[in-house]
Amino acid sequence: MGTRVSYPIEIKMKAIEMKLAGVPNMEILESLTIRNVSQLKKWMKWYKNGELHRLKQPVGKQYTYGKGPEYESETAKLQAENRYLKQQIEVFKKVQRVGKEVVPRVVVKLVEELRGIMTVGEICVHLGVSRPSYYRWKKNNSVETRKDIRDKKIGELCKLHKFRYGYRKITSIYEEAISKNTVQRVMRKYGWQCRVKVKKRTRTGQPAYVAPNLLERDFVAKRPFEKLVTDITYLPFGQSMMYLSSIQDVYNGEIVAKTIGFTQDTEFVLDTLNQLPELPKDCILHSDQGSVYTSYAYQKAVKEKGITMSMSRKGTPADNSPIETFHSSLKSETFYLDGIYRTTNAHVIQIVENYITYYNNTRIQTKLNSQPPVKYRQLAVI
Known part of the structure; x- marks a missing residue:
C-alpha cells in the first residue's frame, strides 16, 4: 500500500483554480505534482458543495464541520494529544530556529505558555536547551540590549508589510545603515522570512488570429507607456467566479488599467483597454493568445488607438511574465497569505482594489531602486 500524501491548502486551491480555468487534468497533476486525478475530483466536489472546511482537514481525518475526532478510549485521546503537542514543538523549532539558533526571549515565553501542561525540565528537553540556561535567560529577560532593539525594529517592518518582503527589501527601508546579511540572519532567527510563494499557470486555448511576438521577453522600457502587457486572471474566492483584467506598464511595473467582472468576454477586456490615456507613437501591447485578444473587435480597438499588438507563443507564459508575476503576487500576498478562500464578492x-493601490504606491521593488512604481515614475520625470 502506497504512502498517503497530505497536500497543503494552497496546492488544493491552486488545483481548483486551474480546473475552473479549463486546464486539462493531466496538466494540473503534472504541474502541481498531484498523484491521482481522483484527488482533484474530490477537491472539486467539496468546492462546488461549499465544503471548503474539508480542504483544511488532515488526510484520512474528514470530520463533520465544527466537530473534532472521536476517540475509542481516554488513553487514545491522551496519546493523540501528546503526539499533537510534540508536533507543535517540532513546528516551533522549524519556524523559530529553536535548537539551531536559540532565541532566549522566545524560549522563555514558550516555557511560560507550556508549563501548565509539561514540567520545565520536559519542555527544555524538547527544545534542546538546559534548565540552567532557561533560568538564566528568564532572569535577564527584562534587560533589553541594542541587538534586541534592532531585532524588534526588523520584526516590526516585517509585520507592517505582512511578511511580503524579503531581507533585501527590509534592509532598504530600515531607518539606519545595516548589513543585509545581518537582516537576513535576524529574519531567519525569528522565522520572519517572506511567506509568499510564487504560483504559475499555463495558458490554454486555440487562437483565432495571432500577432507576432514583438516583445521577445525584452521586459525593459526606456520611457512610460513604451511597452504594455495585459492578461486575465481568475478570482475564485467570492460567491461566484470573478475575473481581473489588467494592463501593466513594463517601464515601472505600474498597473495602469484594470477591470473586475463576472464574464470573461471581449467587452470585458475592451473596458480595460479603454481606460488607457493617450499613448505615445509605437506603443506595444503584449498579451497571450486568448480568444478575447484575438477577436476582431479587440484588434480593431487596438489599431484605432495606434497600438502595435504583440502576442506570446502558445503555452509559453514566460513570454508574458511581468503580468503573470503580478497576478500571482496579488493572490499570494492577499488571499493565500491571509487564508481567505471563500468570502463575499464585494x-x-x-x-483586489486595495492591493493594486498598495502595489502601485507603497510596495517597493528592488529593480526600481527600492521605490514603488508611481514614485519611480515621478522621480524619473523630475
Missing part, C-alpha cells in the same frame, strides 16, 4: 473586489 470583499474580493475590495481586496
Whole structure:
C-alpha cells in the first residue's frame, strides 16, 4: 500500500483554480505534482458543495464541520494529544530556529505558555536547551540590549508589510545603515522570512488570429507607456467566479488599467483597454493568445488607438511574465497569505482594489531602486 500524501491548502486551491480555468487534468497533476486525478475530483466536489472546511482537514481525518475526532478510549485521546503537542514543538523549532539558533526571549515565553501542561525540565528537553540556561535567560529577560532593539525594529517592518518582503527589501527601508546579511540572519532567527510563494499557470486555448511576438521577453522600457502587457486572471474566492483584467506598464511595473467582472468576454477586456490615456507613437501591447485578444473587435480597438499588438507563443507564459508575476503576487500576498478562500464578492473586489493601490504606491521593488512604481515614475520625470 502506497504512502498517503497530505497536500497543503494552497496546492488544493491552486488545483481548483486551474480546473475552473479549463486546464486539462493531466496538466494540473503534472504541474502541481498531484498523484491521482481522483484527488482533484474530490477537491472539486467539496468546492462546488461549499465544503471548503474539508480542504483544511488532515488526510484520512474528514470530520463533520465544527466537530473534532472521536476517540475509542481516554488513553487514545491522551496519546493523540501528546503526539499533537510534540508536533507543535517540532513546528516551533522549524519556524523559530529553536535548537539551531536559540532565541532566549522566545524560549522563555514558550516555557511560560507550556508549563501548565509539561514540567520545565520536559519542555527544555524538547527544545534542546538546559534548565540552567532557561533560568538564566528568564532572569535577564527584562534587560533589553541594542541587538534586541534592532531585532524588534526588523520584526516590526516585517509585520507592517505582512511578511511580503524579503531581507533585501527590509534592509532598504530600515531607518539606519545595516548589513543585509545581518537582516537576513535576524529574519531567519525569528522565522520572519517572506511567506509568499510564487504560483504559475499555463495558458490554454486555440487562437483565432495571432500577432507576432514583438516583445521577445525584452521586459525593459526606456520611457512610460513604451511597452504594455495585459492578461486575465481568475478570482475564485467570492460567491461566484470573478475575473481581473489588467494592463501593466513594463517601464515601472505600474498597473495602469484594470477591470473586475463576472464574464470573461471581449467587452470585458475592451473596458480595460479603454481606460488607457493617450499613448505615445509605437506603443506595444503584449498579451497571450486568448480568444478575447484575438477577436476582431479587440484588434480593431487596438489599431484605432495606434497600438502595435504583440502576442506570446502558445503555452509559453514566460513570454508574458511581468503580468503573470503580478497576478500571482496579488493572490499570494492577499488571499493565500491571509487564508481567505471563500468570502463575499464585494470583499474580493475590495481586496483586489486595495492591493493594486498598495502595489502601485507603497510596495517597493528592488529593480526600481527600492521605490514603488508611481514614485519611480515621478522621480524619473523630475
